[in-house]
Amino acid sequence: MRPVFLISDLLFFALIATLAVYALSLRHKPSDRAAWGRVFSSSVGKWSSILLVFFVLIGTVDSLHYQVNKDPEVLSALDTLLSPLRLAKEKTYSAPLADTLYVKENVVQPDGTVKREAPPLKHRHLMGTNKVGQDVFYLAIKGIRTGLMIGMLTTLITLPFAIGLGLSAGYFGGRIDDAIQYIYTTLNSIPSVLLIAATVLVVDVQIERYADKIGSAAERADYRLLALCAILGLTQWTGLARLLRAETLKLRELEYIQAAKAFQVNVARILMRHVLPNVGHLILITVVLDFSGLVLAEAVLSYVGAGVDPSTPSWGSMINGARLELAREPLVWWQLVTAFVFMFGLVMSANLFADQVRDAFDPRASS
Amino acid sequence: MFNYLLRRILYAVPILIGVNLITFALFFMVNTPDDMARLNLGNKRVTAEAIERWKVQHGYDKPLFVNPDAQGLGQVTDTLFVQKSLKLFTFDFEAGDDGRDIGREISHRMGPSMAVAIPTFFVGLLVYVSMALAFMLIRGGAAELWGLVALIAMMSISSLFFVIGGQFFVGKLWHWAPISGWGDGVSALKFILVPVLVGVLASVGESVRFYRTLFLEESGRDYVRTARAKGLSAGRVLFKHILRNSAIPILTGVVVVLPRLFLGSLIIESFFGIPGLGSYTIDAIQSQDFAVVRSMVFLGSFLYIVGLILTDLSYAVADPRVKLS
Numbered sequence: 001m002r003p004v005f006l007i008s009d010l011l012f013f014a015l016i017a018t019l020a021v022y023a024l025s026l027r028h029k030p031s032d033r034a035a036w037g038r039v040f041s042s043s044v045g046k047w048s049s050i051l052l053v054f055f056v057l058i059g060t061v062d063s064l065h066y067q068v069n070k071d072p073e074v075l076s077a078l079d080t081l082l083s084p085l086r087l088a089k090e091k092t093y094s095a096p097l098a099d100t101l102y103v104k105e106n107v108v109q110p111d112g113t114v115k116r117e118a119p120p121l122k123h124r125h126l127m128g129t130n131k132v133g134q135d136v137f138y139l140a141i142k143g144i145r146t147g148l149m150i151g152m153l154t155t156l157i158t159l160p161f162a163i164g165l166g167l168s169a170g171y172f173g174g175r176i177d178d179a180i181q182y183i184y185t186t187l188n189s190i191p192s193v194l195l196i197a198a199t200v201l202v203v204d205v206q207i208e209r210y211a212d213k214i215g216s217a218a219e220r221a222d223y224r225l226l227a228l229c230a231i232l233g234l235t236q237w238t239g240l241a242r243l244l245r246a247e248t249l250k251l252r253e254l255e256y257i258q259a260a261k262a263f264q265v266n267v268a269r270i271l272m273r274h275v276l277p278n279v280g281h282l283i284l285i286t287v288v289l290d291f292s293g294l295v296l297a298e299a300v301l302s303y304v305g306a307g308v309d310p311s312t313p314s315w316g317s318m319i320n321g322a323r324l325e326l327a328r329e330p331l332v333w334w335q336l337v338t339a340f341v342f343m344f345g346l347v348m349s350a351n352l353f354a355d356q357v358r359d360a361f362d363p364r365a366s367s
Numbered sequence: 368m369f370n371y372l373l374r375r376i377l378y379a380v381p382i383l384i385g386v387n388l389i390t391f392a393l394f395f396m397v398n399t400p401d402d403m404a405r406l407n408l409g410n411k412r413v414t415a416e417a418i419e420r421w422k423v424q425h426g427y428d429k430p431l432f433v434n435p436d437a438q439g440l441g442q443v444t445d446t447l448f449v450q451k452s453l454k455l456f457t458f459d460f461e462a463g464d465d466g467r468d469i470g471r472e473i474s475h476r477m478g479p480s481m482a483v484a485i486p487t488f489f490v491g492l493l494v495y496v497s498m499a500l501a502f503m504l505i506r507g508g509a510a511e512l513w514g515l516v517a518l519i520a521m522m523s524i525s526s527l528f529f530v531i532g533g534q535f536f537v538g539k540l541w542h543w544a545p546i547s548g549w550g551d552g553v554s555a556l557k558f559i560l561v562p563v564l565v566g567v568l569a570s571v572g573e574s575v576r577f578y579r580t581l582f583l584e585e586s587g588r589d590y591v592r593t594a595r596a597k598g599l600s601a602g603r604v605l606f607k608h609i610l611r612n613s614a615i616p617i618l619t620g621v622v623v624v625l626p627r628l629f630l631g632s633l634i635i636e637s638f639f640g641i642p643g644l645g646s647y648t649i650d651a652i653q654s655q656d657f658a659v660v661r662s663m664v665f666l667g668s669f670l671y672i673v674g675l676i677l678t679d680l681s682y683a684v685a686d687p688r689v690k691l692s
Contacts, residue, residue, distance in 0.1 A: 093449055186385035191667035193633055196653045198660050204403045227368050292523065299525045300634060305653045319527050326535055348523035355519065 004065040038360040045356035051349040063143040074218035088123035090133035128334040142313035151291040158233035166241035170248025184238040192235040200306035221309035281361040292350040400427035475650030480631030487566035495569035499578035522572030626670035
């Protein structure tokens, strides 16, 4: 057994580490600590963050990948934990907690006659099985990592651009401001679903072209996921950049920045030490608010055909598959309902949490 | 005013050129015509001749920027960039991969698109603003708290569920309306009903919260306090003062999206089988018809910029404090 580090795993752990560093740095920032105190003291903030931590824990366990000797399949620690679920495969659809398959088959009886009945299942499935007989509950749990990755990695990728460009547009003004504003107006003017779908199409062709150079199927799916995050980020950074630009425009006229300039503190230092900490709350609020939108976007993109790799379990592809299941007779509802419950759980807790964070950190927030 | 408008229109040109360059880079440089041909002819084992033939057929057999074989000005104009990309500025769309003229498709399909998008938008606006006003009237109670939680819950539901749910319950289970399809004239009404309902419902959470924030912001102003101090009733303050003053941000929010209504809605149209521009675009993405996607990207950006210019104008019309110069 040897560990496998996919790029998204590494980025995910880097993100967790950043969160830890941020949490430690709070020791020196009493005002931020007080704001977080407000978030966690409300019952909504408490419960939503507990749920989120739970989701992140599952995502983390699912990001510890390894390969068993010669077996090409890349597994995660979560797969091992859930191997009873993962390996409990049936032939095709079965309803939640059913004893038999959902469809009837010709079964040969012990006395040699053939009878049409639903054959018994090998296992019991909490949320039933899908068309190819995989456990739906297991797939939904696997979807957590995909949802988290899309919500978190996209932000991680866009943050440097949004901060760098937003701050410099606001601080330097003039030509630089014009150029940066031009870039984001142009990007904004393209309908975002179209831009994303078009870019995903192009990336697909490229991945296809270099298919030989990309090793395993897991790596390929991982590249696709990363590409999707990067592409989503392409449309996502403009909002934060615009906010930061406006705030920096105001900040740069304040006395303490003027004083720093007069003392000839170098520009990078002014931006890092004097401007950035004072727009921190904006960054935090935007990141938390954007998260849920990104998780939801994945489902829409799956429908458009620009979602994650088909081999990556995701709620978007479950919902997309469920569309046809509702049209069949008798209908199959459990895949849709399971994906709905999981997605709703993550997005709702993220939304409630984001609301608390905004109320606690935004000085203008209305109560 | 006229000068301002002229300047804004001139300012839009570089943005459209930028959009044009981005799409050109995506579709011709990252993704070469060879890739496109291979994709269309079915990936593996395609001969070089077949690729050449496809490129000639679809007019992709020209160099990107400079054509050394052509005469005079043709060196610059007889290239992919001018023929395929700059031509969009004249709204001269080419033919899609299925050979149909994109321009004609657009003019056929904008009717059904608007028939769904415009009612969705205005019914939505009415519902959202009224709900946000209702939230202002119940401020500070338990009802408001639960209402807000309900809004967040609505926000947390993927729009796909609204579409699938609407189709399933209204169409399949209750048989109130056809599941999908389209008819001419008045018969189209029954096909429009469910999509409009779903469209309105899908963004209830976000929109009501947005309008509520607008009203809340307005209600913190001095003139509101003065009005209350004079003893006006809560309803009168809300409708006569807050609503009328919030009309400006509401109006400008409306104006910016108006031109885009023309493009319809991607998801709703394709789910309900409405033969509009949204479903056209989705089909193009799914069948990887790059010519159509390119045209729709350009059209979408163009309409967005029209929306921005209209927004500025509407500011000047609605708000006497704003003077365009």
